[in-house]
Amino acid sequence: MKSVITILFLLSLLLFASAICNILSLKRPGFYPPKQVLKKRASSLAGGGALFLILSILLSSI
Template sequence: MKAVTSVLFLLSILLFAGAIWNALALKRPGFYPPKQVLKKRAAALAGVGVIILLVSVILSSF
């Protein structure tokens, strides 16, 4: 169970990093995907990251 929790924590960290990357791409001029796509992508990555983080915290308490 410890390995599953560790993998979930790592996955949530990677998802948050992707959300930050997409949020920072909004500031760059001339970046290809439109800003609306980047905003939706960053929000989706952060949302899934929060859900996986909550699941991993719940699993680590057992």
């Protein structure tokens, strides 16, 4: 069970890191995907990261 919690926690960190990467690419001029696509992608990645983080916290408290 400890390994599952660790994997979920690492997955949440990976999703948060990729959301931050998408947010930072919004600031660069001339980046190919439109800004709306990057905002939508960043919000979905951050939402998934939050979901996995909450799930890993709940499982670790059991």
